[in-house]
Amino acid sequence: MRQDTGLNGDAQRIEQLGWMLFLKIFSDKDKELELLDDNYTSPIPDLFHWVNEKGNWAGDPEGITGEELLEFIDRQLFTALRNIDVSTGNRRALIVREVFDGNNNYMKSGTNIRKVLNKLNEMDFNIAKDRHAFGELYETILKGLQSAGNSGEFYTPRAITTFITEMINPQLGEKILDPACGTAGYLTCAIEHLKKQANSIEESQSIGENVIGWEYKPLPYLLATTNLILHDIEVPNIRFGDALDQPLSNFTEKHRVNAILANPPFGGIVANNNETNFPQNFRTKESADLFLILMIHLLKKDGRAGIVLPDGSLTGDGVKQRIRQKLLEDCNLHTIIRLPNSVFQPYASVSTNLLFFIKGKPTKEVWYYEHHLPEGQKAYNKTKPIQVKEFDPIKLWWNNRKESNISWKVNIKTIIDRKYDLDIKNPTQPKETHEYNSDELIEMLHKSFGKSNSLLTDLKNRVK
Numbered sequence: 107m108r109q110d111t112g113l114n115g116d117a118q119r120i121e122q123l124g125w126m127l128f129l130k131i132f133s134d135k136d137k138e139l140e141l142l143d144d145n146y147t148s149p150i151p152d153l154f155h156w157v158n159e160k161g162n163w164a165g166d167p168e169g170i171t172g173e174e175l176l177e178f179i180d181r182q183l184f185t186a187l188r189n190i191d192v193s194t195g196n197r198r199a200l201i202v203r204e205v206f207d208g209n210n211n212y213m214k215s216g217t218n219i220r221k222v223l224n225k226l227n228e229m230d231f232n233i234a235k236d237r238h239a240f241g242e243l244y245e246t247i248l249k250g251l252q253s254a255g256n257s258g259e260f261y262t263p264r265a266i267t268t269f270i271t272e273m274i275n276p277q278l279g280e281k282i283l284d285p286a287c288g289t290a291g292y293l294t295c296a297i298e299h300l301k302k303q304a305n306s307i308e309e310s311q312s313i314g315e316n317v318i319g320w321e322y323k324p325l326p327y328l329l330a331t332t333n334l335i336l337h338d339i340e341v342p343n344i345r346f347g348d349a350l351d352q353p354l355s356n357f358t359e360k361h362r363v364n365a366i367l368a369n370p371p372f373g374g375i376v377a378n379n380n381e382t383n384f385p386q387n388f389r390t391k392e393s394a395d396l397f398l399i400l401m402i403h404l405l406k407k408d409g410r411a412g413i414v415l416p417d418g419s420l421t422g423d424g425v426k427q428r429i430r431q432k433l434l435e436d437c438n439l440h441t442i443i444r445l446p447n448s449v450f451q452p453y454a455s456v457s458t459n460l461l462f463f464i465k466g467k468p469t470k471e472v473w474y475y476e477h478h479l480p481e482g483q484k485a486y487n488k489t490k491p492i493q494v495k496e497f498d499p500i501k502l503w504w505n506n507r508k509e510s511n512i513s514w515k516v517n518i519k520t521i522i523d524r525k526y527d528l529d530i531k532n533p534t535q536p537k538e539t540h541e542y543n544s545d546e547l548i549e550m551l552h553k554s555f556g557k558s559n560s561l562l563t564d565l566k567n568r569v570k
Contacts, residue, residue, distance in 0.1 A: 107222060112214035116250055121325050123247070125209045126226060128332045130156050130164070132202065134231045135340065149190055149199030154183055167224045176216035184211060197341050201331055204346045208324025231336075241336040248289045248329060249491075260288035260326040262369040262414065263449060264295075266460070269497040270367055270412035271295040273462060273504065278303045280316065280364035285349040285400060287319030290330035292367035293344075297337050314339035318363070322348035350380040350396055354403055362406040369414040370397030373456065388432070390425045394418075398429055402436055405465040411437075417457040421529040421543045430526040434518065437463040442528065443500065444476045448485035449492050469518050475500055476512045476532050510534075 107119045133156035136148035152158045157165035163178055170178060187206040192199045213219050231237045251261045276282045276296050284292045296317050304310040314334070319342075321327045327346050334342035372394035381389040381396060388399050394415055401411055419426065420442075433439060443460040450458065463469075477500065479485065486492050503513060511534045521528065529543050 107213070107218070110213045110215050110218045112212040117325075118212055120247060120251060121209060121328070122212050123222070124325065124328045124332060125205065125211070126222065127244075128205055128328055128335075130226050130229075131231045131237075131332060131335050132198075133157070135335065136198075138232050139340075149196050149202055151186060154186055164223050165227060167227060169220070169223075170216075171220040172216040174216065175219055176214070179211050179219065201342065205324075205328050205331060208346070209328055237336055237338075241333075244333065244336055248291075248333070251289065260323070260329070262288065262291045263492050264291060265492045265494045265497065266369070266414065266449070267291040267295045267367070268494050269500070270460060270462075271299050272501070274365050274367060274410050274412045276300060276365045276367075278309055278312070281318065281362075282316060282365045282367065283318045283320075283363040283404065284366070284368045285320045285404070286368055286370045286397065287321045287330055287344065288326045288369070290319055290333040290342075290344070292369070293317050293319050293330070294333055294337050296365075296367060297334070297339065310338075314341060315343055317343060319344040320347065320349045322346070322351075348377075348380065349400060350376060350383060350393070351378065353383045354385065354400065357400075357404060359406075362404055362409070364406055364409050366401050366405060366409070366411040366413065368397070368401065368411075370394050370401070372414075372416045372419070387428055388425060390429075392418075392426075395426060395429050398433065402433060402465065405437075407466040409465045410462070411465075412460065412462050415459050415461055417459065417529055418544050420459065421527050422545055423525065427526050430528060433463065434469040434521065434526060437465045437469065438467045439463040439469045439472055439528075441473050441475070441504075444474060444532075445492075446477065446479050446486065448479075448487065451485065451487060469521075471515050471517045472521065472528070472530075473507055473515045474513065474530060474532070475503065478512065 107113055107122060113119050113122060133148075133150060136146075136150060137155070137157065139146045140148060148155070154163075162169050163175065163183075169175075184206055187202055190199050190203045192203055211219075213222075229236050229240055231240070245264070248261055249264075271292065276299060278300055282293075282296045284290075287293055297313055300313045300317070301310060304313065317334075317339070319330060319334075321330055321344060324346075327344065330344055331342050334344065370393065372392075374393040375391045376393050376396060381391060384396060384399060388396070390396060398413075398415065398419065401413065405411060420430070439461060441460075441462040443462075445458045445460065447457040450456075477496070480493075480496065483490060507513065507515075509515065512532070514533055516530055521530075524530075
């Protein structure tokens, strides 16, 4: 792929590999379903199956190549799969159309494409051992997104998805949602967690329907769908669309869920005036804040959530304050884990937090736990990411909470007196090392610019 002039950068190579993998895995599964069920008909026309009787464009190592293969993919394959008939309501047909409607073939050499296809032909995804082995490799491919430019926003470190899933502890029969699922890291963690509880084939098959994801960008939708198929989910329950694109009131009791696991997009500006879908007193352009309101709304009574939020969502006045007040009044925000600011590098270097809350009762006190970098490590990076084992001390503390030099609790009266500001620093740390929040930094910059302008004006007058 690196030799192909049509591909530029890791993110584009992953996207290219993504649609090829999806089609091979999906096609292999369809062929298996046709053998098992005489009434099953694949939504993919036979000519475009990975292995077929009419030409075998992909599955035959000696199949078409060069310009003929390139023209077949660009002129026939993508056109046909983007226009698959979905009028019957076939969910598998809709998945194929959405995947190919949002992605492209970037490779310019049919010879290079043939080499990639032949590599993929070495794997049989209908053999559980091969599929699971590749599932681990696929995770490594997705991890590469974290250093692939803006695509890093789609990937949450597995240490975090695993820890949050364990703490929320989803159960069979519960509905679990990630409204901004990216490459489906939380969803696959939830699936593996639920599989351990299943005692029958029927229970295992129910998992796929109850683990729900929403994603509005084509590349992560493609990668997430493939990821779930690799985790034995025949029909991934992922909706392709923006979670913020409809009025909050459209989500009624039937849409509510038992658990939410999420890392909503932060630092972004909401598109298409979607903030108008929310009540007037909660309207903001900050995506993370709107997602917080949406997630509170989507939880059932006694529903649980474990989410990632930046420091900026914990502080600030106006709309931000009103959103935090709603969170604390509608839910029991029982735990905030404060993370070092390099967890999401290089995609984002802001300080982040893990928030855990239960809907239905107001907050009385919030426990804080300050997670530190491993001894001797200055920051997390591509070669030294955050590890699952680093959360072991927090798991031990979770059910037997005590205040210490890294954990403290704050009662709701103190938080109300602070105008619902949740950006509360470790009280045991030396006071000299003041960490400024975003509002304080902006005010300091404002004063600094003002002083600079005054000095420049004075200098200008003296030169005259």
